[in-house]
Amino acid sequence: MQQTTVNGVRISYLDEGQGDVIIFLHGLGVSSRDWAGQIDYFRDRWRVIAPDFRGHGASDKPDSHYDISVHANDVLGLMDQLGINQAHLVGLSMGGMVAFQIAADAPQRLKSMTIINSGPVLPDNTFAAKKMLWTRVLSVHLLGMHRYAQKVAESMFPGEGKEALIDIFTRQIASNPKKVYLKNLKSLFGWGVLEHLADIEVPTLMLTGDRDYSPVALKQAVVDAMKNAKLVVIADTGHGTPIEKPGETNEAIVRFIEAV
Secondary structure, eight states: OEEEEETTEEEEEEEEOOSSEEEEEOOTTOOGGGGHHHHHHHTTTSEEEEEOOTTSTTSOOOSSOOOHHHHHHHHHHHHHHTTOSOEEEEEETHHHHHHHHHHHHOGGGEEEEEEESOOSEEOSSSHHHHHHHHHHHHHHHHHHHHHHHHHHHHHHSOSTTOHHHHHHHHHHHHTSOHHHHHHHHHHHTTEEOGGGGGGOOSOEEEEEETTSSSOHHHHHHHHHHSSSEEEEEETTOOTTHHHHOHHHHHHHHHHHHHHO
Protein backbone atom coordinates (compact mmCIF):
# COMPACT_ATOMS: atom_id res chain seq x y z
CA MET A 1 0.00 0.00 0.00
CA GLN A 2 1.10 3.55 -0.76
CA GLN A 3 0.13 6.75 1.05
CA THR A 4 -0.44 10.37 0.16
CA THR A 5 -2.07 13.36 1.80
CA VAL A 6 -5.46 14.31 0.37
CA ASN A 7 -7.49 17.20 1.77
CA GLY A 8 -5.25 17.26 4.82
CA VAL A 9 -5.66 13.56 5.61
CA ARG A 10 -3.24 10.71 4.92
CA ILE A 11 -4.94 8.27 2.55
CA SER A 12 -3.63 4.76 2.02
CA TYR A 13 -4.17 3.17 -1.39
CA LEU A 14 -3.12 0.35 -3.69
CA ASP A 15 -1.94 1.23 -7.20
CA GLU A 16 -1.09 -1.66 -9.53
CA GLY A 17 -1.09 -2.43 -13.25
CA GLN A 18 -1.25 -0.25 -16.34
CA GLY A 19 -3.89 0.96 -18.77
CA ASP A 20 -7.34 2.42 -18.25
CA VAL A 21 -7.95 3.16 -14.58
CA ILE A 22 -10.45 1.28 -12.42
CA ILE A 23 -10.96 2.61 -8.89
CA PHE A 24 -12.50 0.21 -6.37
CA LEU A 25 -14.38 1.78 -3.44
CA HIS A 26 -15.11 -0.35 -0.38
CA GLY A 27 -17.99 -0.33 2.06
CA LEU A 28 -18.58 0.96 5.57
CA GLY A 29 -16.24 -0.33 8.26
CA VAL A 30 -14.08 -2.43 5.96
CA SER A 31 -11.20 -1.61 3.60
CA SER A 32 -9.55 -2.04 0.21
CA ARG A 33 -8.49 -5.56 1.25
CA ASP A 34 -11.99 -6.74 0.36
CA TRP A 35 -11.25 -6.22 -3.33
CA ALA A 36 -8.49 -8.86 -3.43
CA GLY A 37 -10.50 -11.06 -5.80
CA GLN A 38 -10.91 -8.13 -8.19
CA ILE A 39 -7.41 -6.65 -7.90
CA ASP A 40 -5.73 -9.96 -8.76
CA TYR A 41 -7.95 -10.28 -11.82
CA PHE A 42 -7.96 -6.74 -13.20
CA ARG A 43 -4.36 -5.61 -12.66
CA ASP A 44 -3.11 -7.61 -15.65
CA ARG A 45 -5.07 -5.41 -18.10
CA TRP A 46 -5.98 -2.26 -16.22
CA ARG A 47 -4.46 0.16 -13.75
CA VAL A 48 -6.17 -0.68 -10.49
CA ILE A 49 -6.54 1.86 -7.66
CA ALA A 50 -8.07 0.78 -4.35
CA PRO A 51 -8.04 3.39 -1.57
CA ASP A 52 -8.98 3.09 2.07
CA PHE A 53 -11.49 5.83 2.85
CA ARG A 54 -10.54 8.19 5.66
CA GLY A 55 -11.52 6.57 8.94
CA HIS A 56 -10.93 3.10 7.45
CA GLY A 57 -8.14 0.59 6.96
CA ALA A 58 -4.64 2.08 6.97
CA SER A 59 -5.81 5.66 6.25
CA ASP A 60 -5.94 8.34 8.93
CA LYS A 61 -8.91 8.27 11.29
CA PRO A 62 -9.36 11.86 12.44
CA ASP A 63 -11.98 12.73 15.02
CA SER A 64 -13.70 15.07 12.57
CA HIS A 65 -16.69 15.31 10.26
CA TYR A 66 -17.52 12.38 7.95
CA ASP A 67 -20.07 12.10 5.16
CA ILE A 68 -20.41 10.83 1.61
CA SER A 69 -19.37 14.17 0.11
CA VAL A 70 -16.18 14.13 2.18
CA HIS A 71 -15.29 10.67 0.88
CA ALA A 72 -16.17 11.70 -2.69
CA ASN A 73 -13.90 14.72 -2.47
CA ASP A 74 -11.11 12.49 -1.16
CA VAL A 75 -11.47 10.19 -4.17
CA LEU A 76 -11.36 13.14 -6.56
CA GLY A 77 -8.37 14.55 -4.67
CA LEU A 78 -6.56 11.22 -4.92
CA MET A 79 -7.25 11.13 -8.66
CA ASP A 80 -5.73 14.62 -8.93
CA GLN A 81 -2.68 13.55 -6.93
CA LEU A 82 -2.15 10.55 -9.20
CA GLY A 83 -2.73 12.49 -12.43
CA ILE A 84 -5.89 10.57 -13.29
CA ASN A 85 -8.35 12.62 -15.33
CA GLN A 86 -10.99 9.91 -15.81
CA ALA A 87 -11.63 6.48 -14.35
CA HIS A 88 -14.10 3.63 -14.13
CA LEU A 89 -15.49 3.52 -10.58
CA VAL A 90 -16.61 0.30 -8.89
CA GLY A 91 -18.29 0.85 -5.52
CA LEU A 92 -19.72 -1.61 -3.01
CA SER A 93 -22.37 -0.44 -0.53
CA MET A 94 -21.05 2.87 0.90
CA GLY A 95 -18.53 2.90 -1.95
CA GLY A 96 -21.44 2.84 -4.39
CA MET A 97 -22.94 5.84 -2.65
CA VAL A 98 -19.64 7.67 -3.05
CA ALA A 99 -19.64 6.78 -6.76
CA PHE A 100 -23.17 8.18 -7.14
CA GLN A 101 -22.06 11.39 -5.40
CA ILE A 102 -19.15 11.81 -7.83
CA ALA A 103 -21.46 11.11 -10.78
CA ALA A 104 -23.71 13.93 -9.55
CA ASP A 105 -20.91 16.39 -8.72
CA ALA A 106 -18.18 15.65 -11.28
CA PRO A 107 -19.51 13.35 -14.03
CA GLN A 108 -16.71 14.42 -16.37
CA ARG A 109 -14.27 12.46 -14.19
CA LEU A 110 -16.04 9.14 -14.81
CA LYS A 111 -15.84 6.77 -17.76
CA SER A 112 -18.36 4.46 -16.10
CA MET A 113 -19.52 3.31 -12.70
CA THR A 114 -20.46 -0.08 -11.35
CA ILE A 115 -22.71 0.13 -8.30
CA ILE A 116 -22.75 -3.07 -6.22
CA ASN A 117 -25.50 -3.58 -3.64
CA SER A 118 -26.06 0.13 -3.20
CA GLY A 119 -28.22 2.97 -4.44
CA PRO A 120 -28.63 6.72 -4.90
CA VAL A 121 -30.37 7.44 -1.58
CA LEU A 122 -30.62 6.22 2.01
CA PRO A 123 -33.52 8.10 3.58
CA ASP A 124 -33.89 8.96 7.24
CA ASN A 125 -37.46 10.26 7.11
CA THR A 126 -39.38 6.99 7.40
CA PHE A 127 -40.05 4.78 10.40
CA ALA A 128 -38.21 1.87 8.78
CA ALA A 129 -35.11 4.00 8.09
CA LYS A 130 -35.07 5.45 11.61
CA LYS A 131 -35.47 1.96 13.06
CA MET A 132 -32.60 0.60 10.97
CA LEU A 133 -30.25 3.42 11.96
CA TRP A 134 -30.97 3.47 15.67
CA THR A 135 -31.03 -0.31 15.95
CA ARG A 136 -27.47 -0.31 14.62
CA VAL A 137 -26.35 2.58 16.80
CA LEU A 138 -27.82 1.02 19.94
CA SER A 139 -26.33 -2.36 19.03
CA VAL A 140 -22.85 -0.82 18.88
CA HIS A 141 -23.31 0.73 22.34
CA LEU A 142 -25.02 -2.27 23.97
CA LEU A 143 -23.12 -5.16 22.38
CA GLY A 144 -19.70 -3.60 21.78
CA MET A 145 -17.90 -3.53 18.45
CA HIS A 146 -17.04 -7.24 18.29
CA ARG A 147 -20.51 -8.69 18.88
CA TYR A 148 -22.05 -5.98 16.72
CA ALA A 149 -19.53 -6.72 13.94
CA GLN A 150 -20.40 -10.42 14.06
CA LYS A 151 -24.09 -9.66 13.54
CA VAL A 152 -23.30 -7.37 10.60
CA ALA A 153 -21.01 -9.99 9.04
CA GLU A 154 -23.65 -12.69 9.44
CA SER A 155 -26.21 -10.49 7.68
CA MET A 156 -23.73 -9.79 4.85
CA PHE A 157 -23.18 -13.47 4.09
CA PRO A 158 -26.46 -15.38 4.48
CA GLY A 159 -26.62 -19.11 3.95
CA GLU A 160 -24.55 -22.12 4.92
CA GLY A 161 -20.78 -22.50 4.73
CA LYS A 162 -19.90 -18.82 5.16
CA GLU A 163 -18.19 -19.15 8.55
CA ALA A 164 -14.71 -18.20 7.30
CA LEU A 165 -15.97 -15.04 5.59
CA ILE A 166 -18.04 -14.11 8.63
CA ASP A 167 -14.98 -14.47 10.85
CA ILE A 168 -12.80 -12.32 8.56
CA PHE A 169 -15.36 -9.54 8.35
CA THR A 170 -16.17 -9.69 12.04
CA ARG A 171 -12.55 -9.00 12.89
CA GLN A 172 -12.25 -6.28 10.26
CA ILE A 173 -15.38 -4.36 11.33
CA ALA A 174 -14.58 -4.82 15.03
CA SER A 175 -11.17 -3.18 14.52
CA ASN A 176 -12.78 0.19 13.74
CA PRO A 177 -12.61 2.94 16.37
CA LYS A 178 -16.19 3.02 17.68
CA LYS A 179 -16.53 6.80 17.55
CA VAL A 180 -15.33 7.07 13.95
CA TYR A 181 -17.44 4.11 12.84
CA LEU A 182 -20.57 5.65 14.34
CA LYS A 183 -19.88 8.98 12.66
CA ASN A 184 -19.65 7.26 9.29
CA LEU A 185 -22.73 5.13 9.97
CA LYS A 186 -24.91 8.08 11.00
CA SER A 187 -23.77 10.13 8.00
CA LEU A 188 -25.20 7.60 5.53
CA PHE A 189 -28.80 8.10 6.61
CA GLY A 190 -30.37 11.13 5.01
CA TRP A 191 -27.84 11.15 2.19
CA GLY A 192 -29.05 11.03 -1.40
CA VAL A 193 -28.67 12.28 -4.97
CA LEU A 194 -32.11 11.19 -6.06
CA GLU A 195 -32.89 14.62 -7.49
CA HIS A 196 -29.92 14.21 -9.88
CA LEU A 197 -30.64 10.62 -10.89
CA ALA A 198 -32.43 11.32 -14.17
CA ASP A 199 -29.63 13.67 -15.24
CA ILE A 200 -26.76 11.21 -14.68
CA GLU A 201 -25.53 10.08 -18.10
CA VAL A 202 -22.48 8.14 -16.92
CA PRO A 203 -22.76 4.53 -18.17
CA THR A 204 -23.87 2.61 -15.10
CA LEU A 205 -23.98 -1.05 -14.14
CA MET A 206 -26.19 -1.84 -11.17
CA LEU A 207 -24.87 -5.15 -9.88
CA THR A 208 -26.77 -6.87 -7.09
CA GLY A 209 -26.96 -10.08 -5.17
CA ASP A 210 -30.41 -11.64 -5.08
CA ARG A 211 -30.12 -11.85 -1.26
CA ASP A 212 -28.96 -8.28 -0.71
CA TYR A 213 -30.61 -6.16 1.99
CA SER A 214 -32.81 -4.33 -0.51
CA PRO A 215 -34.84 -6.17 -3.17
CA VAL A 216 -33.85 -6.56 -6.80
CA ALA A 217 -36.98 -4.65 -7.79
CA LEU A 218 -35.64 -1.54 -6.08
CA LYS A 219 -32.39 -1.74 -8.09
CA GLN A 220 -34.46 -2.16 -11.26
CA ALA A 221 -36.41 0.99 -10.39
CA VAL A 222 -33.13 2.91 -10.13
CA VAL A 223 -32.01 1.58 -13.52
CA ASP A 224 -35.35 2.54 -15.06
CA ALA A 225 -34.98 6.10 -13.75
CA MET A 226 -31.53 6.54 -15.30
CA LYS A 227 -30.56 7.36 -18.88
CA ASN A 228 -27.76 4.85 -19.42
CA ALA A 229 -27.95 2.02 -16.89
CA LYS A 230 -28.39 -1.75 -16.81
CA LEU A 231 -28.98 -4.34 -14.09
CA VAL A 232 -27.16 -7.63 -13.50
CA VAL A 233 -28.22 -10.00 -10.71
CA ILE A 234 -25.78 -12.53 -9.26
CA ALA A 235 -27.63 -15.45 -7.72
CA ASP A 236 -27.12 -16.88 -4.24
CA THR A 237 -25.21 -13.87 -2.89
CA GLY A 238 -25.99 -11.35 -0.19
CA HIS A 239 -24.50 -7.94 0.49
CA GLY A 240 -20.95 -9.18 -0.07
CA THR A 241 -21.41 -10.25 -3.70
CA PRO A 242 -17.84 -9.50 -4.95
CA ILE A 243 -16.37 -11.47 -2.06
CA GLU A 244 -18.78 -14.41 -2.31
CA LYS A 245 -18.59 -14.76 -6.10
CA PRO A 246 -15.55 -12.88 -7.41
CA GLY A 247 -15.50 -14.75 -10.72
CA GLU A 248 -19.05 -13.87 -11.72
CA THR A 249 -18.61 -10.33 -10.43
CA ASN A 250 -15.41 -9.82 -12.44
CA GLU A 251 -16.94 -11.21 -15.62
CA ALA A 252 -19.95 -8.89 -15.33
CA ILE A 253 -17.74 -5.84 -14.79
CA VAL A 254 -15.44 -6.73 -17.69
CA ARG A 255 -18.36 -7.21 -20.10
CA PHE A 256 -19.77 -3.86 -19.03
CA ILE A 257 -16.51 -1.89 -19.19
CA GLU A 258 -15.52 -3.36 -22.54
CA ALA A 259 -18.93 -2.42 -23.95
CA VAL A 260 -18.44 1.13 -22.66
